[in-house]
Amino acid sequence: PGWPERVKTMQANWIGKSVGVRFAFTHDIRDNGQLIDDGKLWVFTTRADTIMGVTFCAVAAEHPLATLAAKSNPELAAFIEKCRQGSVMEADIATMEKEGMDTGLTVTHPLTGEQVPVWVGNYVLMTYGEGAVMAVPAHDERDFAFAQKYKLPIKQVIQHVNLYTAESKTRFPKSDYEHLYFDTALWKEWYASKSADEVLVFNSGKYDGLSYEDAVDAIAADLKAKGLGDKQINWRLRDWGVSRQRYWGCPIPIIHCDTCGDVPVPDDQLPVKLPEDCVPDGSGNPLNRREDFINCSCPKCGKPAKRETDTMDTFVDSSWYYARYATSTAASGFNSDAMVDAETNHWMPVDQYIGGIEHAILHLLYSRFWSKVMRDLSLVNYDEPFANLLTQGMVLNHIFSRRTDKGGIEYFAPEEVELVHDEHGKVTGAKLLADGQPVDFQGMGTMSKSKRNGVDPQSLIDQYGADTARFFMMFAAPPEQTLEWSDSGVEGSHRFLKRVWAYGHALSGETASELPAKLAGNPANARREIHATLKQANYDLDRQQFNTVASATMKMLNALEKLQKDAESHWQGVAREGFSILLRLLSPIAPHITQTLWRELGYGDDILQAAWPQPEESALVQDEIELVIQVNGKLRGSMTVARTLDKPAIEQLAVTQPCVQKYLEDGGSVRKIIVVPNKLVNIVIG
């Protein structure tokens, strides 16, 4: 619930729940007389409604049928080998050329009894579903392209709704309604539609005329009756291989013994420690070359044995480190006998988790998964690790660089460089302070040591103080957003806090009398501005938009500084009230200066104990309001009216305004008047 919607959708897509039908094509294909997979080629499909349009099957390179066919077909064996060497990266699979090869084998269609050829396809994944798919070229874009490439038959089994009956075909003659007709040469979007408003099953015997849902139900039922299939839920989620051939992961505590096999490292020999003087050189796992690490003796039989050198995926550790933090206690320190103890249930789940958006799927999904496993093992009693999640945007900064004589690239830190502006203030380039010569500044990227574009918040704190650093970071941008760093705004934040300080000290000498029931003029305006700004700021706090809360405090100071200091205007009362609101609103953003001023002005001892300010409705009311006047939706002027003026009177008054009359003179007449209370009047002239 406390998670951003977009992270939840990304995870849902990643888990990839998919409802469909699992069914089998039958066959009598044998390897050395042994029937393969009991004579069944299982496939999974979300489009069982198109089952009568199957013209071939495609299996993964690792599928048993492919392996068998390759035994007697060297060309196919070579193709399978090529597929195996291809990337398993999803991005590569999606963009690579779809290729395939006929196995020469056929299987029997479970409903029609027809013989269907079996192909090997490089786009079929052994790890998803059954490692085999039915192919319906007429109604799947990928199968369509594949069938065209290899000249395989295309059989239409879905018809556009408008063409469904013979009668409607005369109403939609092909010459005029080309787009509604199926054409084996050209893919059209509706071929793959599931919508009953667009398409119905066709050319499929008893299933003709059914919608997607009805056809899937009917076909699943018939397959079930034959014992050849049923509805099934499939997941995109794959198994998690946790071992890595890398040095820096957590060691896997296993010892390989020639006699005893894989033996776990006994408890009293844990933890297995990695050598600390290992230098990765990019050529595989450096642990494999460390005889001192690898050689050990078998805990069971004592003979010489080899230690496992694979380490665990770092996601393993990051999936539950927080639970371990919650296991430490002040009295005993970290519990060294158990993974977690009862303390964990007290502290977990994490109230507020903060991390970059790049973790939206992997780390956050693994952590949730891991928590649920620990819950199932009764190690913990919660099932979600993070109650609320804030996904930060990345912070980018300019990359200043220059080509060196030797052809390399030299990077410069922001403080070594000065920006060059044109007469409008637009940045046109940058030059190095040391020699005044230009440097390239086009690049923008995440902060990194090698590119020297990082900014250490400590340097801001050293120069301006913690309050300014905090204020600036809150003010710059909403946290979820990608931020292009610029420290030019820091000065402004610092200036603002200095003004707050100066204003507070000027005010500390003033004494205030009680505010009268009704203010007028300048002090009333200032007070309204402050309370209206407060109302908005409280709303923004609620929805966690802190940059506008920071700007609200600036607006309040602007209003206070405009207060006229007339003797009889009660300005001191308005100022003291307004400044107390400002301080409290600012206190979470700039805690130190606000606490000091709070005390010095005698508002109280501790600003953290003070009640959060609430706007006073009576301060917000105005006797007169300004209404914007639009003609045909375009801004043409404004008028000031009494707050209580009713709608007919507003309409009447608006029409008489010169800015409206101007448009009536040309002969138009008023067609309609729209009044938005307290905002505007729109006069439609036609």
Added chain:
RNA sequence: GCCGGGAUGGCGGAAUUGGUAGACGCAGCGGACUCAAAAUCCGCCGCCGCGAGGUGUGGGGGUUCGAGUCCCCCUCCCGGCACCA
């Protein structure tokens, strides 16, 4: 390719349910103070135009009295795609 997010002045960003686009700040320009500079204070500041006015929220279309906001199509940028973490 698929999934998710985004595009508003010179810059960072505001705009609650469709209702005055550009709040607040930065940079820039002009002025005051100063021998001078810094600091501070006052004013100007989307674009085109002397002006009236026109135009403007990535591009094209639509709905509406009225669109940054809603609908359709497109472009570009960023994140993720399971061995970077």
